[in-house]
Structure formats: C-alpha cells, structure tokens
Amino acid sequence: MLLEIVDLRVKYGSIEVLHGINLKVREGEIVTILGANGAGKSTTLLAISGLVKASSGAVYFDKNPLHKLPAHKVVQQGIAQVPEGRRMFGTLTVQENLSLGAYTCKDSAQIKRTREWIYEMLPVLAERRNQLAGTLSGGEQQMLAIGRALMSQPKILLLDEPSLGLAPLLVKMIFQTLEEINETGVTMVLVEQNARAALKLANRGYVMEVGNIVLEDDSASLMSNSEVQAAYFGGTPA
Amino acid sequence: MEQFFQQLTNGLAVGAIYALIALGYTMVYGVLKLINFAHGDLFTIGAYLGLTLLTSLALTEHIGPVWGVSVLAVMVMGLVALIGALLDRLAYRPLRESPRLSAVVSALGASIFFQNTVMLIYGARFQVYPQNILPKTAINIFGLYVPLIRILILLASIVMMGALYFFIQKTKVGTAIRAAAIDQGAARLMGIDVNRVILMVFLLGPAMGGVAGLMVGLYYGQINFTMGWVYGLKAFTAAILGGIGNIPGAMVGGILLGVIEAMGAAYLSIAWKDAIAFCVLILILIFRPTGLLGERVAEKV
Numbered sequence: 367m368l369l370e371i372v373d374l375r376v377k378y379g380s381i382e383v384l385h386g387i388n389l390k391v392r393e394g395e396i397v398t399i400l401g402a403n404g405a406g407k408s409t410t411l412l413a414i415s416g417l418v419k420a421s422s423g424a425v426y427f428d429k430n431p432l433h434k435l436p437a438h439k440v441v442q443q444g445i446a447q448v449p450e451g452r453r454m455f456g457t458l459t460v461q462e463n464l465s466l467g468a469y470t471c472k473d474s475a476q477i478k479r480t481r482e483w484i485y486e487m488l489p490v491l492a493e494r495r496n497q498l499a500g501t502l503s504g505g506e507q508q509m510l511a512i513g514r515a516l517m518s519q520p521k522i523l524l525l526d527e528p529s530l531g532l533a534p535l536l537v538k539m540i541f542q543t544l545e546e547i548n549e550t551g552v553t554m555v556l557v558e559q560n561a562r563a564a565l566k567l568a569n570r571g572y573v574m575e576v577g578n579i580v581l582e583d584d585s586a587s588l589m590s591n592s593e594v595q596a597a598y599f600g601g602t603p604a
Numbered sequence: 605m606e607q608f609f610q611q612l613t614n615g616l617a618v619g620a621i622y623a624l625i626a627l628g629y630t631m632v633y634g635v636l637k638l639i640n641f642a643h644g645d646l647f648t649i650g651a652y653l654g655l656t657l658l659t660s661l662a663l664t665e666h667i668g669p670v671w672g673v674s675v676l677a678v679m680v681m682g683l684v685a686l687i688g689a690l691l692d693r694l695a696y697r698p699l700r701e702s703p704r705l706s707a708v709v710s711a712l713g714a715s716i717f718f719q720n721t722v723m724l725i726y727g728a729r730f731q732v733y734p735q736n737i738l739p740k741t742a743i744n745i746f747g748l749y750v751p752l753i754r755i756l757i758l759l760a761s762i763v764m765m766g767a768l769y770f771f772i773q774k775t776k777v778g779t780a781i782r783a784a785a786i787d788q789g790a791a792r793l794m795g796i797d798v799n800r801v802i803l804m805v806f807l808l809g810p811a812m813g814g815v816a817g818l819m820v821g822l823y824y825g826q827i828n829f830t831m832g833w834v835y836g837l838k839a840f841t842a843a844i845l846g847g848i849g850n851i852p853g854a855m856v857g858g859i860l861l862g863v864i865e866a867m868g869a870a871y872l873s874i875a876w877k878d879a880i881a882f883c884v885l886i887l888i889l890i891f892r893p894t895g896l897l898g899e900r901v902a903e904k905v
Contacts, residue, residue, distance in 0.1 A: 417789055441795030453790035455783050466783050469776070470795035518795065 367426075368393045368553050369414070369522055374423035374433075376406075376413050383409050385577045386423060391522070396544075396554040398564040398585070400598060401574035407557040408450050410574075411524045414555075415447045416440040427522070442470045446520035450527050450557075452511040456500025460491055463499050463510055467517030477517070484513040487546065505536040512543065522553040529560045541567050561598035565589050609748045611870040612863065617754040617823065619862020620761035624816040625839030626846070626854035627768065628688075628809030634785035634849040635805050637704065641711040642691060643813055644836020645718035650684045650814025651827040652726055655733055669738050673822070677760070677815050684814025685807040692806040697799070715832075722829040730828050733821045757819050764812065765855050772851055777804060785849065813839075834878070838865075841885040847898025856896060 369391040376384040384406045391397045399407045412418045414425055416437035425432040427443055435443070446467070455463050464484065468477045485492035488509045494502060499510055508528055515523055525544070529537040541563055548554055558564035565571055565585045573581035573594065581588070588594050625647055632640045657676055658664070664672030695714045699707045738756065742749035772778040784791040784801040792798055820835070821827050842861040846853025861881060868880035888895065 415793060417792060436797070437792040438795045438797045441793070447793050449790060449793060453787050453793075455786045455790065457786060458779070458782060462779055465776070466779060466791075466794045466796070469780060514794070 367391070368395075368428060369555070370426040371410070371414070372424045372426070374410070374413060374425065375421045376409055376418055377421045378418075382421070383577050384413070387574070387577075387579045389572060389579065391553060391555060393521075393553055394548075394551060395570065396548055396556060396568040398556045398558055398568035398571045399574060400558060400561050400564065400571055400588075400594070402597075403559075404576070405574040406577045407574055408526050411447060411526050411555065411557055414440075414524060415445065438470075441518055441520075444519075444521035445524065446515035446518045446522075447524040448508075448511045448515045448526060448528060450530070452507045454499040454502075454507050454510060456498065458499055459496050460499055460502070460510055461495045463514050464491070464517050467514035468519075470518055476519075480517055480519055484516055487543065488513050505532055505539070508532060508536075508540055509543070512540075512547075516547065516552075520552065522555065523547070525554060525556045527557055527559060529558065529563060537563060561594070562589075606748065607870060610750075611866045613750050613754050613758075615863035615866030616859060617757045617862070618866065619842075619859035620758050621816045621819050621823075621858075622835070622839045622842045622862050623765065623855045623858025624761055624812045624819075625835060626842040626858045627765070627851065628813040629840050629843040630846070630848055630851060630854040631781075631805045631809045633843070634851075635781065635788075635802055636696070636707070638696065638707050638711065639840070640809075641708070641836075642695070642714035642718055643809065644832035644839070645715050645722070646684055646688055646691075646810045646832070647813040647817040647820075647835055647839075648722055648827075648829060648832035649687060649718060650680050650817030651821045651831065652722055652731070652817075652829075653683055653814070654680050654818035654821050655731055655827065658734065658737065664737050673738065677818055680814050680818045681811040684817075685811040688806045688810025688813075689803055691810075692802060697802075719829055719832065726829065728829060730826050733825045733827070735825060737822060753823055757823060760815075760819070764815070768808065768812070769851065769855075771808075777801075781805060838881055841881055844885060844895055845888050847895025850895065850897045853895055853897035860896075 367390055371387060371389040373386045373388060374384055375382060375386050387410065399410065401407050409418060413420055414432065416432065416435055420433045427445060430443070432440055432443065455466065464481055468480065471477050490506055491510055491513055494506065499507065502510060512528065528540050532540065537560065544554065545567060556564055556568060565588055568585050570584050571588045572579050581594070583591065625643070628643045629640060632638055654676060657679055663675055666672070667675070691714055695710045696707055699710055738753050741752050743752055743755055772781060780791065780796045781801050781804060783794065784796060784798050788798050820831070838861065839858065842857040843854045845861055846855070846857025861884060864884060865877055865881050869877040872880070
C-alpha cells in the first residue's frame with residue numbers, strides 16, 4: 367500500500383469536517399475522490415500534504431507516518447499536490463515556477479532533466495518559459511501547475527479539480543496528459559466534480575458526502591452504480 | 605545651478621538611506637502583510653551600535669578610515685540582523701495564526717520597547733559621532749564640489765541594493781522569498797519552509813536598516829533615541845511611493861522621496877521639509893494607491 371489514511375479526522379476551529387475517513391491507494395493506481403462541494407475532498411488532500419493538521423487519525427506513506435510532518439517535509443517524501451485553483455506564482459516566470467517545484471531537489475542536473483521532460487510533454491510551457499505565469503491562459507496555467515508538481519519527481523501526485531473552469535476540449539487534453547504521466551509510474555489521487563471524466567481515467571473511486579466516505583468501488587462499478595448516476599450524471603438509473 | 609546640484613546630491617544620499625530602510629518595511633510586508641512598526645527603531649539601534657563600536661574598538665585608527673568603516677558596517681549589519689531575527693521569534697512568530705491586528709499591536713509594543721531600551725542605556729540626550737572618522741574632503745565633479753561622505757553613502761547603498769536585488773531575483777532562496785510573498789500555502793506545497801523564509805526576511809531587512817542608522821550617524825554626526833520614528837515614517841512613505849511589497853519599488857521610492865524632499869527644502873522652505881514628504885504620501889494614496897511599481901501583473905482568476 368503506497369498511501370493509507372486511517373480514521374482521519376480534521377477540524378476547522380471547533381467544527382469537524384472530516385469524520386474519520388479511511389482510504390487506500392496502491393502503487394501505480396489512479397484513485398478518484400468524488401463528491402459535492404463541501405464534502406471534504408480538498409480537505410482530505412490538504413491533510414495529506416500537511417497544510418491542514420489532523421485532529422486524530424493517521425496518514426501513512428510507504429508505512430511512514432506523514433501526519434506528524436510539517437508541510438515542507440511532506441514534499442521531500444515524494445508527495446506533490448496540484449492545488450485547487452492552480453495557485454500559480456503569477457508574477458514569476460514559467461521557468462521560475464517550475465524551479466520552485468523542484469525546491470527540495472538538490473541535484474541540478476536532475477532538475478534540468480526533469481524540466482526537459484516536462485517541456486517535452488507540455489510543449490506549450492517550453493514556448494512560454496520566460497513569460498510571467500499570470501499571463502498564461504487558464505488551461506496553460508493548469509498545465510504549469512501539473513508540471514510544477516512533477517518537478518519534485520513525486521511518487522504520488524495529488525490533484526484537486528484539475529478540470530475546474532476549463533473548456534471541454536482542454537479538460538480532455540489535461541486528462542490525456544494525466545494518463546501519460548500515470549504510465550510513467552506516478553500514482554495519483556484525483557479529486558473531481560467532473561465524475562464521468564474522472565471515473566474513465568481512474569482505476570478505483572471513493573464517494574464522499576459531508577465528511578464521510580459513503581461508497582468505495584472500482585471505476586466500472588461506480589460508473590454503473592445507480593446512486594452515483596443519479597447524483598453525478600444527472601440521469602435516472604438505467 | 606550650484607545650489608541645485610548640492611541639493612540633488614544631498615537628496616540622493618538621504619534618499620539612498622530612506623531606500624535602505626524602506627526595503628525592510630517592504631520585504632516584511634511582502635511576506636507577512638505586516639507593517640513592522642519596530643523597524644524604525646532597529647535603524648536607531650544600528651546608529652547607536654555603530655557609535656559604541658566606533659568609539660570602543662577605534663577600528664578606523666587601526667586599519668584606516670575606509671576599511672575601518674566597512675568592517676564597522678558589517679558588524680552593525682550582523683548585530684541588527686540578529687536583533688531582527690529575535691524580534692520575529694519573540695514578537696511575531698507566536699502570533700502567526702492570530703488575526704493580523706494582534707501582530708500590528710505587537711509591533712507597536714516592540715517599537716516602544718526598543719525606543720525605551722535605547723534611552724535607558726544611552727540616555728535621552730543627543731549623542732555625537734566622532735568628527736574625524738572619514739576625511740572631510742570634497743570631490744570635484746565637473747567643477748562642482750561634493751562631500752566625499754555623500755558619494756560614499758550613495759555608492760555603498762547602490763552596492764548593497766544591487767546585491768539584494770541579485771539575491772532576490774537570481775538565487776533559489778530569493779525565488780522562495782518571492783514565492784512565499786505571493787502565496788504562502790502554495791509555497792509550502794513546493795516544500796518551502798515558510799518560517800525560514802520569514803527568518804531570512806527578518807535578517808536582511810534589519811541589516812539594511814541598521815547600516816542606514818550608521819550612515820545617518822556618520823553623515824549628520826548626531827543621533828537621538830527617537831530618530832527612528834521620523835526616519836521610519838519617511839521610509840514607510842518611500843515604500844508606499846514605490847509600491848509596498850515591491851523591492852525595486854522601495855529603492856526607487858526612497859531615492860525619489862529624498863530628492864523631492866531636498867528640492868522642496870531648498871526652493872520652498874526648509875520648514876516644510878517633512879510636510880512635503882507626507883504630501884507625497886497623501887497624493888500617492890489618493891491617485892495611485894498601489895505605488896509607482898506596484899501591481900505589475902493582474903492575477904488571472
């Protein structure tokens with residue numbers, strides 16, 4: 367098991383938003399977390415990355431406890447996050463943004479190799495390498511956010527709604543890129559509102575509702591699950 | 605012409621001092637969104653530490669004026685940087701998760717604490733820098749004479765600001781500082797230890813502010829425990845003028861304010877010197893609240 371969340375609880379102030387969730391991710395998998403706004407999907411990812419602290423429970427990565435580490439040390443373990451809303455460093459150049467992604471990496475030859483690999487996979491970034499990130503279009507910024515996260519050569523990539531606010535064609539492109547990245551051996555946890563696209567890409571999925579995991583299955587079964595269909599595909603059960 | 609030139613060089617020297625202090629305000633604001641009201645007092649401490657080291661070590665007598673003052677400047681920078689780091693650790697870091705107003709109140713408290721500590725140690729009266737530290741020569745520039753010290757202040761400031769600019773723009777730690785100023789959460793996701801970035805800012809800013817205190821001591825020869833208030837306010841104005849949070853902005857704003865003030869003092873009335881500086885602040889707040897160099901790129905949402 368690459369990543370294991372055990373009975374994780376998170377509080378914002380006195381309000382508990384995650385009521386003890388359990389989640390497992392095997393090496394090489396793509397796991398998606400579906401759910402409505404406020405279900406606790408983003409909080410789950412932020413808790414893995416250490417940006418919010420667990421009030422109880424545990425997160426293990428390769429059997430090592432993550433939940434006691436500060437956020438900047440989590441990255442060193444091999445976990446990178448593409449945060450919700452992309453969170454670019456808008457007044458820095460594309461190249462500077464990528465360099466920051468490799469902040470924890472000391473080997474400059476390695477950084478250069480990774481950067482060239484990313485430029486090859488996402489050529490639009492190579493074209494715009496000296497441009498300020500804030501001047502990129504939404505889709506380009508999403509590519510940059512993904513590229514930036516890959517710069518740390520993570521074993522596992524956490525993605526928070528990479529399709530948010532993008533045109534359908536761009537969404538398709540982003541998901542294709544994610545598939546390519548996964549094929550190079552990067553495990554992924556994908557939080558999405560676009561359930562159809564997410565389930566098509568993922569091996570397994572979890573469904574969250576108000577701070578609990580209510581359903582867990584492989585993607586094909588979830589896709590044909592009547593409750594999921596009613597809630598996320600807007601159709602009536604087939 | 606003569607008067608114009610003298611006022612210009614004087615304004616440039618004073619402006620460079622404002623710029624050095626303004627950098628401390630703008631860097632702390634950039635990363636923490638906090639106005640460090642104690643920064644002016646770190647400047648005062650720099651002036652007093654400079655005086656103490658100057659008289660007790662007599663460096664300039666042993667290794668000559670230029671080396672003596674350089675070594676002195678490095679020592680003052682190091683000591684004030686240390687005090688700056690302690691200030692963050694004791695007064696600001698415990699309040700990191702608190703509302704911003706708490707940190708501002710803490711800053712005001714720290715300012716009062718520093719001011720009174722200096723007064724208790726050195727007394728409330730003006731203290732005088734020894735007069736024979738740097739040679740009192742004037743340099744001939746196209747037939748016009750400029751005191752050596754003005755040129756040294758300007759050159760030293762430009763070198764320090766250049767070094768800082770290079771550090772912020774070109775090094776890995778500098779890029780991390782800029783990233784943390786834009787989005788602390790995203791910076792942490794990159795593996796940046798934001799507390800270390802803040803520590804860095806509280807070393808660099810006070811170092812610059814402290815050495816500015818030493819410069820004022822050497823330039824005017826007189827220091828007082830309340831001097832940090834006026835200089836701090838002027839430098840703060842300079843930081844706003846350039847665009848607070850923007851490092852080149854603080855440099856430009858400082859120099860510009862120094863020149864405006866000197867010209868105003870010369871051609872309007874010297875009594876209006878401070879009023880002119882604060883009129884600049886009011887005008888910039890009305891007509892260009894982001895400052896001259898603020899907000900270069902709008903964030904795409």
